[in-house]
Amino acid sequence: MACATTAAFASRILSRAHPPVLRRSAAFPFRPSSASSIGYRSDVSARSAVSPRLATARGPTVATSGARARVAAARPACPCPPLPRARSSLIPHAAQDATKTKGSVETHTDMSDDAPKTLKHAADRYGGVIVDPACLPDDIEIFADSLHASVVAWKEQGVRGVWLQIPITQAHLVGAAASAEFEFHHAEKTHVMMTRWLPGALEENHLPPNASxxxxxxxxxxxxxxxxxxxxxxxxxxxxxxxxxxxxxxxxxxxxxxxxxxxxxxxxxxxxxxxxxxxxxxxxxxxxxxxxxxxxxxxxxxxxxxxxxxxxxxxxxxxxxxxxxxxxxxxxxxxxxxxxxxxxxxxxxxxxxxxxxxxxGMGFQALPAGFGREGTVVTYSNAKS
Amino acid sequence: MACATTAAFASRILSRAHPPVLRRSAAFPFRPSSASSIGYRSDVSARSAVSPRLATARGPTVATSGARARVAAARPACPCPPLPRARSSLIPHAAQDATKTKGSVETHTDMSDDAPKTLKHAADRYGGVIVDPACLPDDIEIFADSLHASVVAWKEQGVRGVWLQIPITQAHLVGAAASAEFEFHHAEKTHVMMTRWLPGALEENHLPPNASxxxxxxxxxxxxxxxxxxxxxxxxxxxxxxxxxxxxxxxxxxxxxxxxxxxxxxxxxxxxxxxxxxxxxxxxxxxxxxxxxxxxxxxxxxxxxxxxxxxxxxxxxxxxxxxxxxxxxxxxxxxxxxxxxxxxxxxxxxxxxxxxxxxxGMGFQALPAGFGREGTVVTYSNAKS
CATH class of the missing domain: 3.90.79.10 (Nucleoside Triphosphate Pyrophosphohydrolase)
Structure with a gap:
């Protein structure tokens, strides 16, 4: 999975949204629960856009033992373009700009070079954010710093839920996410989804549950x-x-x-x-x-x-x-x-x-999905028609 | 979750097994697929029993930066009894024995002090093993070494699937498990389950899928x-x-x-x-x-x-x-x-x-579960009776 534009990855993840009727509570990724974030999406998009320089490809931590060497050797490089890590202003902006790829620039704005960069993300429809799983920093410290800075920024912006999908190729980041108070949500063979509900006790956690x-x-x-x-x-x-x-x-x-x-x-x-x-x-x-x-x-x-x-x-x-x-x-x-x-x-x-x-017993009917969606869905009933 | 006896934790996990009829393929934790491991369970139990000294409580890795310090600070100590880590024979066996708890001794045998210890585990009913999630070493290197040694031993014994549940309090171990070719299987808020199918390509992976x-x-x-x-x-x-x-x-x-x-x-x-x-x-x-x-x-x-x-x-x-x-x-x-x-x-x-x-439409009937299980299960049908 290459580092894509924010719009592209959000679309990819959000395309799994539910048919827009009869399953409101299952809508991805959030179940709406209060009026506080109506129309919040555009605000989040505008204010929390981040630098593409976050897509940093650093080698794994230096191995210190046989075990750690095995851990490090099996860890692939970040799939994002190898951009310089700019934590000070020593790297000229022109040089930084030269490293930007066309695809990762369009939804970003640069932030101060002195602060850790927030993680690349997109807003969802319920006042939350979805972190781009293709562009997580590979270095644990950079990731932890970025996640911390991101959470601080998101809290200031009133973001509700955060979705953080970590590929198994970057499983070494899971510990840092847990330390940043992220919980597990669900997992498939190749990734684990972690979440954090930023309103805390101020608002009941309305993130939808995993498959039951x-x-x-x-x-x-x-x-x-x-x-x-x-x-x-x-x-x-x-x-x-x-x-x-x-x-x-x-x-x-x-x-x-x-x-x-x-x-x-x-x-x-x-x-x-x-x-x-x-x-x-x-x-x-x-x-x-x-x-x-x-x-x-x-x-x-x-x-x-x-x-x-x-x-x-x-x-x-x-x-x-x-x-x-x-x-x-x-x-x-x-x-x-x-x-x-x-x-x-x-x-x-x-x-x-x-x-x-x-x-x-009950017969089945394969019927058009409706709601502008292609394909059919199967329904079961014992109606004679 | 305190470190329990192997029998106790296996029973706790296996108690989620499925009603023993009509859902064979969903039986926990393995779906049977070949004759090679029939009756294998007792062999595995006997041959792969491990030392309780694995239940090692070491402090977290020394923090090297602000980010890592946050990671380390949030990591609790292993919940198992604080037993000495005995990787050489310098610690007298008598002293080691003195640290054993009654509960964790009965299913273990000691191994050579020179080799990494295999992880505490129990056999399942399908030729696989379930690692005890309450007794994972907290140190990444010790965990990685132990997991590696365990996999080598299990392969020699013909073990099929391995179930490795990692609590979120030890999420820093997930990377090492991924490096040891474990995949994610499912996750709940407080833990992630990882699996590895040891027969590899020799036998189709019959581990049951996660919730769908x-x-x-x-x-x-x-x-x-x-x-x-x-x-x-x-x-x-x-x-x-x-x-x-x-x-x-x-x-x-x-x-x-x-x-x-x-x-x-x-x-x-x-x-x-x-x-x-x-x-x-x-x-x-x-x-x-x-x-x-x-x-x-x-x-x-x-x-x-x-x-x-x-x-x-x-x-x-x-x-x-x-x-x-x-x-x-x-x-x-x-x-x-x-x-x-x-x-x-x-x-x-x-x-x-x-x-x-x-x-x-269809009515429902709450009926006794049967198969020696307590409680009722709900069935739906449009039968008049």
């Missing part, structure tokens, strides 16, 4: 003989070794960006080799004990064998499963592991009713 | 006069200032651990002061452009005014809303901002059908 849910699917597939597709786990808490004779529906996680019908047919194919088509959602379970303290939403899906076939050969995914077979429904529905009256007993009752043609 | 979804609600409430509860946003993309005359349903995010009906009634009360009861889920929308690159599931809920009342005074949440009123349905359903045929047009059609008594 996993979404899973279970697949109910019946063949022409009335047998259902069941599997036995190889490992984990549902493993056949710890729960003898425990047959269950194929299950799996919905991947990020994937729709439920696609996830259901994908998982069935991966685990059993059976090609299926999505029919409906029979029921949904909402649980609150998912991994990492998260919640989960589980979609129980009815599928049918593709192209009207009455059965399909099974190819067991041996890495994950001990077995996969077409079996009598009672092997799952009447399992000793399923307590009567429990939520799974209820889920299986929905399956049984569906198999008898007495219950359809 | 936000869950939101929209609330459809009709009073006795057929007016519906609508709001105008104060800020953000749905703000009345940017979308004139844009009335919409009250919306909000489901909080972690919260059920959809509770979230819907809570948001309506917070935003409008109207006390409501949950009736049903009219429809669900699955979108893939939520903040931070995540997906979202949006539950459109039908609510009714509590206790059979036909109307309720409105108290606008002025921090977030420009207005909240009982208004004609057409102000939302026939809004110029709602494209015909779009998903919101469909959602509003579900509301209209519900208001006419022609569509019920």
């Amino acid at each position: 849910h996993q979404v899973g699917i279970g697949a109910f597939v019946v063949n022409g003989e009335g047998k259902i597709l069941l599997v036995q786990e190889k490992r984990g808490p549902a493993a056949a070794s710890s729960r003898p004779n425990f047959w269950k529906l194929p299950t799996g996680l919905v991947e990020q960006g994937e729709d439920v019908p696609d996830a259901a047919t994908r998982e069935v194919f991966e685990e059993t080799g059976v090609n299926t088509e999505f029919v409906s959602v029979l029921g949904i379970r909402h649980g609150h004990n998912a991994p990492f303290g998260k919640s989960d939403l589980f979609f129980l899906c009815a599928l049918k064998i593709k192209d009207g076939q009455t059965t399909h050969p099974i190819s067991v995914q041996e890495a994950e499963l001990a077995a996969a077979e077409w079996r009598d429904a009672k092997d799952a529905f009447e399992s000793e592991h399923i307590e009567k009256g429990s939520h799974m007993d209820h889920m299986y009752a929905l399956c049984a009713a569906h198999a008898k043609g007495e219950y359809d | 979804h936000q869950v939101g609600i929209g609330a459809f409430v009709v009073n006795g006069e057929g007016k519906i509860l609508l709001v105008q946003e104060k800020r953000g993309p749905a703000a009345a200032s940017s979308r004139p005359n844009f009335w919409k349903l009250p919306t909000g995010l489901v909080e972690q651990g919260e059920d959809v009906p509770d979230a819907a009634t809570r948001e309506v009360f917070e935003e409008t002061g109207v006390n409501t009861e949950f009736v049903s889920v009219l429809g669900i929308r699955h979108g893939h452009n939520a903040p931070f690159g995540k997906s979202d599931l949006f539950f459109l809920c039908a609510l009714k005014i509590k206790d059979g009342q036909t109307t309720h005074p409105i108290s606008v949440q002025e921090a977030e809303l420009a207005a909240a009123e009982w208004r004609d349905a057409k102000d939302a359903f026939e809004s110029e901002h709602i494209e015909k045929g779009s998903h919101m047009d469909h959602m509003y059609a579900l509301c209209a059908a519900h208001a006419k008594g022609e569509y019920d």
Whole structure:
């Protein structure tokens, strides 16, 4: 990620904003909470613009031991253009100007050379700022000084929330951010997002939370003989070794960006080799004990064998499963592991009713997104229309 | 979080494991993927047990500048008992033993004093290890050396995935972990989880992903006069200032651990002061452009005014809303901002059908969790039973 213009990086991050209706509280990056910052955006943009010289490419701290050498060696240089670090006025402005790249100049104004420079950033729509992750100083001290100076300036300007995304290639900066009272917000493989709510106790922290849910699917597939597709786990808490004779529906996680019908047919194919088509959602379970303290939403899906076939050969995914077979429904529905009256007993009752043609579940509709956005979104309901 | 026994911390982390059915792929912390590590757990436990002396409490690195001093000053001491750092054999074993706490001894064996110590950890159920986050060395060099030695040992033992949770109070260690090829996995305010998949390219990385979804609600409430509860946003993309005359349903995010009906009634009360009861889920929308690159599931809920009342005074949440009123349905359903045929047009059609008594939506059932777990889980379906 090269150092881009402020406008460009803000657009890149803000483009993940939510559809502008029905999810106000999820709008990125801030959930509005008070009138104090209405129309504040342009003020912040104008007053907190910073020098491009912040985009300093310094080598890593001198290594002092084997361990530190490994740390330093693995740290890449800052991807921003190698501009001189100007902490005094000894470097002529003309020379400094000569090092500016076209892309990083347009949104900046220079500040006094004597003070640490504030970090390159852009305003968001809720009175906060987003620091440009492509232009963080690589040197810990410079970064810490700049962050400190930035926070002081932002506080004076009445900035509310600060979003500081640190690439894993600059993970050595995380400690300095934590020391500057930044909290973790979320992380993906290649970066961690940290935040600080500058109003402190004066105003409730309205920064939106990180993702709260996993979404899973279970697949109910019946063949022409009335047998259902069941599997036995190889490992984990549902493993056949710890729960003898425990047959269950194929299950799996919905991947990020994937729709439920696609996830259901994908998982069935991966685990059993059976090609299926999505029919409906029979029921949904909402649980609150998912991994990492998260919640989960589980979609129980009815599928049918593709192209009207009455059965399909099974190819067991041996890495994950001990077995996969077409079996009598009672092997799952009447399992000793399923307590009567429990939520799974209820889920299986929905399956049984569906198999008898007495219950359809919810269909899905892929509809235009609307609000000037391209593409479709999937909705589920049991409306007949 | 004090330094606990290996068994205790593993139990604490592993207790977040998933219900052992229908969500195999979400089992914490690993999704099983090959037969190579079946029954491996006890081997790992026995062979990789480490010395409690790793729980070293050293002061922070000497500060070398103002910035570094701030970093160092904010760094608390390791919460583990202050044991001597024994990298040579000069400290008599008897003295070392005297410093051991009862709790941290039982799962450890001592190793050579000449080599860096491996990090305190426990095996998980899938051939991986979980490093004890309460007992990370505070010194970056010691941590980096220990992590390096640990990875070497784990690789020799055939360990698959490594889970390394770093508290924000030790955020200065994150850089060293990244240098040791750890990736970010997820983060909460007070910690970041990093992972490394040791089989590398030899086996597909089957570590479960981080949370992928936000869950939101929209609330459809009709009073006795057929007016519906609508709001105008104060800020953000749905703000009345940017979308004139844009009335919409009250919306909000489901909080972690919260059920959809509770979230819907809570948001309506917070935003409008109207006390409501949950009736049903009219429809669900699955979108893939939520903040931070995540997906979202949006539950459109039908609510009714509590206790059979036909109307309720409105108290606008002025921090977030420009207005909240009982208004004609057409102000939302026939809004110029709602494209015909779009998903919101469909959602509003579900509301209209519900208001006419022609569509019920999905009810919910709070049922026993089963599988030996306490409490209930909520399921949604449109089954009549």
